Amino acid sequence: MTRKQRRLSVIAGLGVVLALAVGLILFALRDQIVFFYSPTEIHEKAVAAGTPVRLGGLVKQGTWKKDGDKNDFVVTDGTTDMLAHYTGILPDLFREGQGVVVEGAVAGDGSFAATNVLAKHDEKYMPKEVVDELKAKGEWQRGEAGG
Incomplete structure (x- = not known):
C-alpha cells in the first residue's frame, strides 16, 4: 500500500468513526x-398527544382562571387558540396579553398539559419564530410587552 493510499484509508476510517459518534x-x-x-x-401538523413540545404565543386576555395551584389559560398566536393547563406557581412576569412559552404535551382532549411555564416580557427573550409570527398577524405590541 502506498503512502497516499494509507493516508486516504486513515481519513476514511476517521470519517466513519466520526459519523458513528454523531449518530450515537x-x-x-x-x-x-x-x-x-x-x-x-x-x-x-396534528401533533400527537403525549409528544413533548413547546407552545409559544400570547396569553389571551380574559382567559386566565386560577384555582389554588391550578391555572388554566389560553395561548394564542392571533389565528388559533389553545387551552393550557398548568399546576404550580406561575412566574412573576406571567400576565394576560404577555408572551409565554409553555413546555409540556398535547393532551388527548386537544388542550395542552403544561409542565413548565416561561413568561416573556420582550422579544429579546422570546423565540424569533413566535415574534415573527405575531408581528405578521399584527398581534405583537411592543409597548404592552414591557419593552
Whole structure:
C-alpha cells in the first residue's frame, strides 16, 4: 500500500468513526429534543398527544382562571387558540396579553398539559419564530410587552 493510499484509508476510517459518534449522540438525545410550535402549527401538523413540545404565543386576555395551584389559560398566536393547563406557581412576569412559552404535551382532549411555564416580557427573550409570527398577524405590541 502506498503512502497516499494509507493516508486516504486513515481519513476514511476517521470519517466513519466520526459519523458513528454523531449518530450515537443524536440517538441518545432523541428523547431530549423538544420542538417549538405556535398554536396554529400544533393544529395544522396534528401533533400527537403525549409528544413533548413547546407552545409559544400570547396569553389571551380574559382567559386566565386560577384555582389554588391550578391555572388554566389560553395561548394564542392571533389565528388559533389553545387551552393550557398548568399546576404550580406561575412566574412573576406571567400576565394576560404577555408572551409565554409553555413546555409540556398535547393532551388527548386537544388542550395542552403544561409542565413548565416561561413568561416573556420582550422579544429579546422570546423565540424569533413566535415574534415573527405575531408581528405578521399584527398581534405583537411592543409597548404592552414591557419593552
